[in-house]
Each structure stands twice: as structure tokens, then as C-alpha cells.
Amino acid sequence: MRLSARHPRYASLKVRHRLAEAHRTGLVVPEGLIAHGRGEAFDYFLGERTTPKARAAERAAAEWLLAARAPVVSVNGNVAALAARELAQLARAIPGLQVEVNLFHRTGSRARQVAKALRAEGIPTVRGIRPSATIPGLPSDRAKVDRRGIYAADVCLVPLEDGDRAEALQALGKRVISIDLNPLSRTSRTADIPIVDEVRRALHAIAGEARRFRASHRTSELRPFDRYAALGDAIDAMTEGLNRAAARRPRRRRRR
Ligand code: PTJ
Numbered sequence: 001m002r003l004s005a006r007h008p009r010y011a012s013l014k015v016r017h018r019l020a021e022a023h024r025t026g027l028v029v030p031e032g033l034i035a036h037g038r039g040e041a042f043d044y045f046l047g048e049r050t051t052p053k054a055r056a057a058e059r060a061a062a063e064w065l066l067a068a069r070a071p072v073v074s075v076n077g078n079v080a081a082l083a084a085r086e087l088a089q090l091a092r093a094i095p096g097l098q099v100e101v102n103l104f105h106r107t108g109s110r111a112r113q114v115a116k117a118l119r120a121e122g123i124p125t126v127r128g129i130r131p132s133a134t135i136p137g138l139p140s141d142r143a144k145v146d147r148r149g150i151y152a153a154d155v156c157l158v159p160l161e162d163g164d165r166a167e168a169l170q171a172l173g174k175r176v177i178s179i180d181l182n183p184l185s186r187t188s189r190t191a192d193i194p195i196v197d198e199v200r201r202a203l204h205a206i207a208g209e210a211r212r213f214r215a216s217h218r219t220s221e222l223r224p225f226d227r228y229a230a231l232g233d234a235i236d237a238m239t240e241g242l243n244r245a246a247a248r249r250p251r252r253r254r255r256r
Pocket of ligand 1: 179
């Protein structure tokens with residue numbers, strides 16, 4: 001299919017096209033396309049921009065990842081298809097950040113495909129292809145992790161995660177940073193730092209903040225973060241977006 005750059009929704013159509021292609025190769029599962037549609041809807045409400053509170057959460061996330069003893073980012077099919085480049089930026093900006101494949105719909109070949117997509121963007125080491133540990137109390141394949149990666153991590157960045165695993169990671173004493181456009185999801189409501197932003201914008205922003213922190217100072221503590229305020233603000237931003245749209249709604253023309 002040819003997309004015209006003059007189409008008003010060109011950027012969004014290009015992303016959809018990329019995901020559809022990734023689905024054809026098996027990197028993204030059909031459920032991933034559904035998840036993307038849901039994310040798009042929430043991003044519409046946000047005005048497809050990073051809100052100031054999301055930016056503050058991204059700054060806090062950068063600080064935590066730099067201060068962590070063993071930071072890990074967990075990568076599923078959607079994230080690999082959408083944001084492999086931004087993940088590579090993040091890995092460069094945060095020394096010691098481990099990148100681990102973690103799939104809900106897990107097959108060996110999908111895990112290898114995710115790793116291949118990440119390596120193609122310059123991430124040399126990808127964990128999680130042959131899992132060596134299990135997160136207790138989690139019935140899905142998301143429990144399968146790398147003993148030296150997620151299992152040993154103190155801070156986990158989990159873009160497009162499910163609520164069960166966010167809770168299971170916390171039960172193991174890990175701090176969880178989520179990226180999820182749905183502020184009502186269980187993942188967002190569970191995370192220690194919920195980032196309500198689009199995954200590529202969020203990863204890009206965290207990498208930028210990390211570079212700035214490293215150039216100025218480096219903190220060695222995980223400073224408290226007000227997750228309730230972050231979620232409340234995201235809901236407010238979406239409500240305001242909808243109210244503005246309602247105020248601008250086209251009026252029906254009077255028939256003569
Ligand atoms: O590759 P797999 O097998 O691990 O499966 C990945 C999916 C995404 C299918 C799986 O994790 C899943 O089913 O996720 P959920 O439960 O649908 O949750 C995905 C969440 O991510 C939803 O709350 C969406 O609103 C949100 N989301 C979708 N696209 C984006 C997003 N958040 C940020 N940026 C996006 N681009």
C-alpha cells in the first residue's frame with residue numbers, strides 16, 4: 001500500500017503500517033494490533049503529545065534507572081516493532097541497562113525475532129531468549145525471565161506491560177516503571193512510576209533526560225515519586241482534551 005505524505009494522518013498511518021508488517025512477519029501478535037488501537041485512542045485524548053506531568057515522570061524514570069543497581073527494560077513484540085531505535089538510544093544513555101525480551105504470547109522463534117530487531121538497531125546483548133528463572137505466582141509465559149536480567153533487577157522499565165506481572169515484580173521487591181497510554185490500566189495503577197505517554201515519545205524523552213542527568217549530576221537514590229498525582233493529571237489532561245473537542249464540535253447546518 002502506498003501512503004501519501006500529504007495525508008493528514010500520515011504519521012499515524014505509517015506507524016500502523018509498520019505494525020501490520022511486523023504482524024505479517026510474526027513479530028507482533030494479532031492481540032498486539034488490538035492493543036495498539038487502544039493506545040491510539042488514549043493518545044488522541046491526550047492530543048498526541050507528552051504532557052508536562054508525563055515529562056516529569058520521564059525525568060524521574062531517567063533518574064531511577066541511572067541510580068539503580070541493576071536496571072532492566074522488558075521488551076515485547078509491539079515495543080520491538082515500534083521502538084527498537086528508541087530502545088537503543090536508551091541503552092546508550094543508561095550504562096548498565098539490560099535489555100530483555102519478555103513475551104506474553106511466547107514462542108522461541110518470536111523471542112529470537114525480537115532480539116534480532118533489537119540487535120539490528122545496535123543493542124549488542126539481549127537477554128531473555130533462553131529464560132533461566134521463573135517469577136513466582138504468575139500463570140502466563142511472562143513469568144519466564146533471565147536469572148541475570150529481570151530476575152536480578154532492582155528497577156524494571158516495562159512498556160506495554162500487563163498488570164499481573166507488574167504486581168508480581170513488585171512482590172519480588174522490584175520497583176516498576178510503566179509506559180502505558182491507558183491511565184486506568186492495572187499496570188498504570190500498580191507502577192511506582194506510571195508514565196502515561198506513547199512508547200516512542202517516552203523512551204526518547206527518558207534517554208534525553210538521562211543524558212542531561214549524566215552531564216550535570218548523578219543521584220544514587222530513588223527519590224519518592226507521586227504516582228497518584230501523575231495518574232490524576234493524565235486523566236485530567238484527557239478529560240480536558242475531550243471537553244475542548246466537545247466545545248469545538250461541528251454544529252449541524254440548518255436545512256432550508
Ligand atoms: O508481544 P507479546 O506477546 O508480549 O504481546 C504484547 C501485547 C501488547 C499484545 C500484550 O502485552 C498485551 O496484550 O497488552 P495489553 O494488555 O493489551 O496492554 C497494552 C497496553 O499498552 C494498553 O493499556 C494500551 O493502551 C497500551 N498501549 C498500546 N500502544 C501503546 C500503548 N502505550 C504506549 N504507547 C503505545 N504505542
